[in-house]
């Protein structure tokens with residue numbers, strides 16, 4: 001085995017939660033800290049890859065990683081599509097909003113004197129599914145953040161989004177999911193039994209993901 005199996009390969013990684021604007025000062029968001037995505041970027045770098053990190057958060061990034069800051073799902077989609085044709089793989093660790101406000105107020109929304117304030121939400125594009133339809137030789141890794149029926153729901157995403165590896169993440173378990181420094185995940189791959197991992201630091205989970213990417217490439221004869 002070579003020391004740097006991903007030398008010369010390009011990867012895109014997404015990190016953080018998308019922010020969907022309501023007005024100039026407010027947005028709909030989620031609890032993603034970006035730690036999982038940054039850990040994946042670090043692990044890919046350790047194995048020799050050239051990494052672009054598309055991120056909604058501003059954590060210190062590993063030296064050598066190209067950082068593309070974005071806010072919304074649609075900005076993230078544009079950043080992914082700008083490079084997708086030229087990369088060997090994508091790891092979608094970001095928590096992408098499924099919906100965004102239909103309209104964005106141009107000025108700060110005022111209180112309504114006790115009346116309810118209602119918003120209509122419009123479905124966002126599914127970035128990973130779009131890449132899954134367009135992929136050629138690229139390895140696609142998705143995550144699934146679930147609160148119930150982990151394997152059943154994650155398996156649906158594996159198939160529907162046409163990914164090569166789905167990292168199923170039960171975000172209700174202590175030390176797992178959003179904000180934590182550790183994660184508890186199960187790997188799902190087409191045609192294979194689910195592979196549960198023990199609870200591990202996010203950087204170790206990231207290294208397992210990268211090992212799995214390399215294994216998939218070896219099995220395909222890509223490296």
Ligand code: PMT
Nearest residue numbers: 032033034035036092095096126127128143144145178179
């Ligand atoms: O950032 P941390 O605080 O470290 O937390 C890590 C994490 C919990 C965010 C991460 O481990 C994780 O589970 N990321 C995926 C979160 C998510 O959006 O899951 P989902 O089941 O809603 O989406 C499934 C997959 O489709 C994901 O790869 C997501 O990036 C992608 N997606 C989702 C919606 C959408 N409109 N477009 C997408 O591409």
